[in-house]
Amino acid sequence: MNREDFAEHFRTLEVDPNSTFQEIRRAYHHLRELFSKNSIVLNPVKDELDPEFQEDIILQIDHAYKELCFYFNEKEIEDARQTVAPEPVQMSVPPPADGYSGPVLRQLRERADIRLSDIALATRIRLEYLENIEKESYDGLPPAVFLRGYVASYAAYLSLDPVQVTRDFMNRYEKSRR
Amino acid sequence: MGNNGKKRCTIWAVAGGKGGTGKTFVINNIAIQLAARNLKTILVDADFGGPNVHTYFGVKPGPRSLTDFFEKNVPLKEVVTPTALDHLHIIPGNVNCFASEGMKHTQKSKFLRHVRTLESDYVLLDLGGGVGVNTIDTFLVADKMILVLAPESTAIENLYHFIKNIYFRKLKTLLGLHGLRHIAHEKWKERQTNRVQDIRGLIESLREQEPEACLLITEELARFRVYLVLNQVRNEKQISIGFSLRSICAKYLGIETEFVGYVEHDAMFWQNINLEHPYVHFWKSPRLTDGIGRLTDNLIEGRQFRGGRVPA
């Protein structure tokens, strides 16, 4: 697939189609925060849109980011992560040494003071699945093809790198199946 | 780049919003930047409420001003006054009248008829903070509509109001052009609120009755664009307000804007200037010239400011 197939997602994140992953990530974090928090720029127009449209905006932003994460290969994403330039992200937690496991994700989520029900609402993933992801109760989870997407959305919501999180999480999942 | 009278001049205008955000300050600086690029520029002080462009250029008020054009039928090109800078001319405003009601309809028509005939690469209009329809109509005629905001909540709120106002005005004008004023009027009364979302619905509801006009109007509105300049920036974090506004205008209001750049707050501006030639200071202050230079280039190219995003 080439960049043109992703034109819509670049547009949603308001970035140039030639942007690096780093720029995309920055734009994503900016938009995510902008549309989910009260601020002097958002409050005056809060009533302009019905609530469901407001929610849609956030979903679209998440979706675009998720898709673009799959577009960029791991190398680019790795490079972006290692760039020394200070990255203005809300949650600049270094990736955990032992990779992202369910409990680690839960810990990060709680540290960011985010409720699972919020994630469920925003990602439209069943709350029960989210709980099982954190508990690594693999039996209560859908098949791997779906699970991968859910984990990615969950990670994106927490402003974590979806590619790395899914890779770590799915590795653990595969191992347990063997 | 010369002008041999064949090419029509490009008009940029500033208007609207809260008083004192720095419209005059910014447009004057942009004028200087254009002139520095060897582009002939005429800066018109069309702020009827409080003209003060001349102050920045050390030009004494009078002898020639817009008043001569409006009241004594002096041709517009004859009230063009040189400044100490090459390529930069101004048309001073009328300092002696108390036209607090802003531009009148007759003045608007006459002005718009003549302004295009000026021989210049650029004509810049400082329309002041007025919100009268004639001021807005003049603004809407510009090739680039520039809005200046300061990073504070009242200025931001005012900006949204102003953007919505000019958008609705544009829509009304378009409806009128397509002979739909009467329909629009009826629908207008029925509408629930004056949210942009509902106005879109109104256009949609016209689609069945007037499909062609509706299409043209939608296309025209899609071309509607304002250019945002963030002024009086005091720290790096504030720059993101420019990006934020652009995103919100696009995603909440469906109105396209371009955030072209920011200007730092220069706290020592009035302390440091030479009162006879204040503009000289614009050159001496790199924090001003850098920002304004960059945003002028972005305006010329019609592109967005390219700097890092810093979350608000």
Ligand SMILES: Nc1ncnc2c1ncn2[C@@H]1O[C@H](COP(=O)(O)OP(=O)(O)OP(=O)(O)O)[C@@H](O)[C@H]1O
């Ligand atoms: N970036 C800046 N740094 C320092 N001073 C500034 C800056 N921008 C504007 N000012 C000062 O703030 C004051 C108000 O600016 P200005 O007259 O340009 O506002 P305005 O928007 O044109 O106001 P009005 O609506 O009354 O026409 C002026 O004294 C101006 O010199």
Ligand SMILES: [Mg+2]
């Ligand atoms: Mg002014």
